[in-house]
Amino acid sequence: MNSVAQLKLKRLEPPDEEEFATPVAERESALGLPVTLNKISKRFGGRSVLNTLSLSIEASEFVAVVGRSGCGKTTLLRLITGLDPVSDGHLAIAGDEVRGLQGRVRLLFQDARLLMWQRVLNNVGISRDTGWRETAKQALQDVGLADRAQDWPAVLSGGQKQRVALARALVSRPGVLLLDEPFGALDALTRAEMHELLIRIWSAHRFTTILITHDVAEAVTLADRIIVLRDGNVALDQKVDLPRHRRSGAEAARLQNIVLGHV
Amino acid sequence: MTLNKILDKALTWLVPVAILVLWEVSARSGILAARLLPAPSSVALAFIATLRDGSLWANTLISGERALKGLAIGGILGFLLGMLNGLWPPAEKLLDSSMQMLRNVPHLAIIPLVILWFGIDEAAKIFLVTIGVLFPIYLNTYHGVRTVDRGLIEMGRVYGLKPTALLWRIILPGALPSILVGLRYALGIMWLTLIVAETISASSGLGYMTMNAREFMQTDIVLLGIIVYALLGKLADVATRWIEKRALAWHPSYQENAGAAI
Numbered sequence: 001m002n003s004v005a006q007l008k009l010k011r012l013e014p015p016d017e018e019e020f021a022t023p024v025a026e027r028e029s030a031l032g033l034p035v036t037l038n039k040i041s042k043r044f045g046g047r048s049v050l051n052t053l054s055l056s057i058e059a060s061e062f063v064a065v066v067g068r069s070g071c072g073k074t075t076l077l078r079l080i081t082g083l084d085p086v087s088d089g090h091l092a093i094a095g096d097e098v099r100g101l102q103g104r105v106r107l108l109f110q111d112a113r114l115l116m117w118q119r120v121l122n123n124v125g126i127s128r129d130t131g132w133r134e135t136a137k138q139a140l141q142d143v144g145l146a147d148r149a150q151d152w153p154a155v156l157s158g159g160q161k162q163r164v165a166l167a168r169a170l171v172s173r174p175g176v177l178l179l180d181e182p183f184g185a186l187d188a189l190t191r192a193e194m195h196e197l198l199i200r201i202w203s204a205h206r207f208t209t210i211l212i213t214h215d216v217a218e219a220v221t222l223a224d225r226i227i228v229l230r231d232g233n234v235a236l237d238q239k240v241d242l243p244r245h246r247r248s249g250a251e252a253a254r255l256q257n258i259v260l261g262h263v
Numbered sequence: 264m265t266l267n268k269i270l271d272k273a274l275t276w277l278v279p280v281a282i283l284v285l286w287e288v289s290a291r292s293g294i295l296a297a298r299l300l301p302a303p304s305s306v307a308l309a310f311i312a313t314l315r316d317g318s319l320w321a322n323t324l325i326s327g328e329r330a331l332k333g334l335a336i337g338g339i340l341g342f343l344l345g346m347l348n349g350l351w352p353p354a355e356k357l358l359d360s361s362m363q364m365l366r367n368v369p370h371l372a373i374i375p376l377v378i379l380w381f382g383i384d385e386a387a388k389i390f391l392v393t394i395g396v397l398f399p400i401y402l403n404t405y406h407g408v409r410t411v412d413r414g415l416i417e418m419g420r421v422y423g424l425k426p427t428a429l430l431w432r433i434i435l436p437g438a439l440p441s442i443l444v445g446l447r448y449a450l451g452i453m454w455l456t457l458i459v460a461e462t463i464s465a466s467s468g469l470g471y472m473t474m475n476a477r478e479f480m481q482t483d484i485v486l487l488g489i490i491v492y493a494l495l496g497k498l499a500d501v502a503t504r505w506i507e508k509r510a511l512a513w514h515p516s517y518q519e520n521a522g523a524a525i
């Protein structure tokens with residue numbers, strides 16, 4: 001069959017309801033992508049940071065990673081992003097081996113990494129996709145910084161910079177979102193607001209999310225699943241089977257204790 | 264303006280004005296020989312005279328033209344070389360060590376060679392200025408590009424920026440403070456080079472005007488030439504400050520309420 005005929009055949013098929021409803025870009029980003037790590041190792045020179053680590057993260061899952069400082073959490077996210085190559089093993093996103101950067105993964109860096117020479121709004125809309133101004137404004141509103149859109153990043157506080165970086169990561173609506181301690185510099189109240197925001201956007205778009213945090217309570221509040229990293233490997237893989245809005249009871253405390261025992 | 268501010272301004276002008284008055288008085292009373300250092304008032308008269316016959320304006324214009332041409336050529340070359348070597352390691356390997364060696368040659372030392380090559384042609388002066396400004400701009404552009412925060416470039420790549428966007432939105436703005444420092448250096452060197460070049464060999468321009476006046480013992484015009492040079496230097500400085508203030512408005516040290524210690 002020649003290609004013209006194939007094209008015609010395809011056209012004749014009735015359009016999928018859902019396909020019609022959302023534009024292509026949105027539809028792609030609305031689907032979280034599975035991430036598979038198969039016996040990956042990472043060494044820097046002689047030092048082994050990750051050691052034959054295997055982990056399978058489902059599409060749209062919300063995973064929290066906890067572990068002591070220097071245990072390789074940032075390293076793990078950099079590998080998944082494709083910024084650094086694995087030393088050994090296989091790392092795949094949606095079944096495709098990761099080789100270098102890819103458009104469907106976004107990383108929120110541990111340090112905010114804002115462009116000091118661009119206004120806050122332009123930092124959030126860094127991709128400059130069509131209509132970026134509107135989405136960036138909305139995202140700033142979400143993180144509570146709508147009135148700072150035209151400021152230079154240099155005048156923001158540490159927590160505000162983190163929130164701008166969060167807005168920038170959220171507007172890109174990726175298939176996999178990697179968050180490296182995004183709430184470290186926030187007070188408890190703002191932190192709770194940001195948790196709510198993150199869950200709201202995640203529920204709507206369902207990108208696969210890996211969140212690094214030092215705060216075990218935060219991990220229990222947000223994640224479906226908590227991974228404890230220790231000695232370059234998974235020390236605990238704990239499901240959180242609690243409804244999202246009731247995560248402060250006895251069961252939550254029990255989970256926190258389990259996780260803390262493994263850090 | 265409050266009274267305090269006026270007083271503040273007045274204070275900065277106190278010493279220069281006092282010197283001028285002292286100078287005028289000593290020149291008039293004959294303590295200073297007019298042949299060696301004429302009174303400020305006769306410099307002012309020379310200013311009016313040369314303005315009237317058009318020679319001051321014409322010579323300033325010629326000098327300014329040479330300066331700007333040299334700056335444009337040298338500046339663009341230095342900038343492009345700096346970008347190239349900063350961004351592309353093979354070019355850096357090939358060119359940077361040669362540039363570092365050449366920069367150690369005082370560019371005024373090649374004046375005899377330049378006269379041999381170009382005579383006292385326009386090209387000689389423009390060439391000298393070009394060489395003079397090329398190195399500060401090159402070095403600072405190169406340094407600026409090399410020291411752009413790697414983390415920001417990484418962030419840009421993760422957020423899907425293409426190489427041209429990385430260049431325009433991250434590397435160039437990141438290198439700009441350093442490039443402007445280079446520009447400020449270059450402007451100083453530009454005038455210095457031009458003064459020397461015009462003093463040694465020229466048939467027009469401010470340097471020529473002062474050397475010519477020296478032959479006729481017109482010390483007032485010599486002084487006038489020096490003052491015009493100083494003013495042009497100041498003008499260049501004000502211009503770069505203006506550019507810096509606009510281009511680096513994002514920079515913490517240029518923001519309102521920033522400390523005055525810059």
Ligand SMILES: Nc1ncnc2c1ncn2[C@@H]1O[C@H](COP(=O)(O)OP(=O)(O)OP(=O)(O)O)[C@@H](O)[C@H]1O
Pocket residue numbers: 044049067068069070071072073074075076110
């Ligand atoms: N580029 C590198 N070269 C050499 N060693 C590195 C490099 N990157 C990370 N490391 C080492 O790998 C280990 C893990 O670093 P990583 O940044 O992943 O820690 P982390 O778990 O994110 O810590 P923290 O919670 O403090 O951010 C550290 O010992 C660090 O020194």
Ligand SMILES: [Mg+2]
Pocket residue numbers: 073074075110180
């Ligand atoms: Mg880290």
